[in-house]
Amino acid sequence: xxxxxxxxxxxxxxxxxxxxxxxxxxxxxxxxxxxxxxxxxxxxxxxxxxxxxxxxxxxxxxxxxxxxxxxxxxxxxxxxxxxxxxxxxxxxxxxxxxxxxxxxxxxxxxxxxxxxxxxxxxxxxxxxxxxxxxxxxxxx
Numbered sequence: 001x002x003x004x005x006x007x008x009x010x011x012x013x014x015x016x017x018x019x020x021x022x023x024x025x026x027x028x029x030x031x032x033x034x035x036x037x038x039x040x041x042x043x044x045x046x047x048x049x050x051x052x053x054x055x056x057x058x059x060x061x062x063x064x065x066x067x068x069x070x071x072x073x074x075x076x077x078x079x080x081x082x083x084x085x086x087x088x089x090x091x092x093x094x095x096x097x098x099x100x101x102x103x104x105x106x107x108x109x110x111x112x113x114x115x116x117x118x119x120x121x122x123x124x125x126x127x128x129x130x131x132x133x134x135x136x137x138x139x140x
Contacts, residue, residue: 012090013089013090016088016089016090016122017068017069017088020068020069020086020088020120021037021069024037024069024071027120027140028071028073028084028118028140030076031073031075031076031084031116031138032071032073032074032075032076032082032084033073033074033076034072034073034074035071035072035073036071036072036073037069037070037071038070038071038072038083040065043064043065043067043070043107044065046110046111047061047064047065047106047107047110048061049110050109050110055109055110056106056109056110060106061106061110063102063103063106064103064106064107064110066103067085067086067087067099067103067107068086068087068088069084069085069086069088069120070083070084070085070086070107071083071084071086072084072111072113075114080114081113081114082113082114082115082116083104083107083108083111083113083114083115083116084115084116084118085100085103085104085107085108085115085116085117085118086100086117086118086119086120087099087100087103087118087119087120088119088120088121089119089120089121090121090122090123091121091122091123091124091125092119092120092121092123092124092125092128092139093125093127093128094125094127094128094131096119096121096128097117097119097128097131097132097135097137097139098131098135100117100118100119100137101117101135101136101137103117104116104117104137116136116138117135117136117137117138118137118138118139118140119132119137119138119139119140120140121139121140124139
């Protein structure tokens with residue numbers, strides 16, 4: 001019975017990630033215009049080029065490839081090109097905030113653009129709220 005519950009929980013997580021990816025413009029409309037989801041293949045290519053140029057390490061590339069979602073767009077506030085680096089979780093916690101921040105630094109270097117770490121969650125723990133502020137991670 002426990003395995004069945006775990007499987008259902010994983011399926012819900014995967015479905016929520018898929019929903020955020022498919023509806024990215026609706027999640028990020030307040031932040032950016034021209035919202036474009038970056039495919040895993042494009043992300044991999046950009047990260048590999050950054051490794052080849054010595055901008056990031058192989059270990060950083062491996063970590064960054066585990067990101068839930070990367071979106072490019074133009075900030076509404078100042079018209080600057082930006083990359084949103086997102087972790088998606090039903091209940092956003094401290095680990096999600098830390099991962100988003102770490103991966104945003106790596107991916108921002110690889111894209112040579114301003115990067116904004118974001119955690120998208122249906123719910124957010126108190127710890128995630130407290131950790132997000134000093135790191136500048138946006139919670140949605």
